[in-house]
Amino acid sequence: GAQRTELVESIFGLRKIKTGRIELNGNKIEIHTPHDAIKDGIGLITEDRRGTGIFPLLSITTNTCIASIERYLNKLHLIDHKKIQNKSVELNKMLSTKTPSMTALIKNLSGGNQQKV
Numbered sequence: 001g002a003q004r005t006e007l008v009e010s011i012f013g014l015r016k017i018k019t020g021r022i023e024l025n026g027n028k029i030e031i032h033t034p035h036d037a038i039k040d041g042i043g044l045i046t047e048d049r050r051g052t053g054i055f056p057l058l059s060i061t062t063n064t065c066i067a068s069i070e071r072y073l074n075k076l077h078l079i080d081h082k083k084i085q086n087k088s089v090e091l092n093k094m095l096s097t098k099t100p101s102m103t104a105l106i107k108n109l110s111g112g113n114q115q116k117v
Helices: 004-011 034-039 049-053 060-072 081-094 111-116
Strands: 022-024 027-029
Touching: 034 060, 049 111, 060 081
Parallel strands: none
Antiparallel strands: 022 027
């Protein structure tokens, strides 16, 4: 087809870029890994939500923040669980996610609410 999946995966660092370059706000950026992309503020929303977009056996709180886990590390590089909890509650309120609790497993949410997370 149009190779849109391949393009998006290349921009996110999942595939090696063979030709061309990536610019962000007019500046060339180097992305070789998903970690590089995330540092530059680029995320990926996968087409296969259930297969590669969520961690079904983890909580809604964990799924909400896991892609940017480095933002939630303290000075000792330990996870600040309170900070994660506060941010996930804030984001899920903003998106009106319907959930019995933030500790519920994401696999138990409807497909639409999984997408919000």
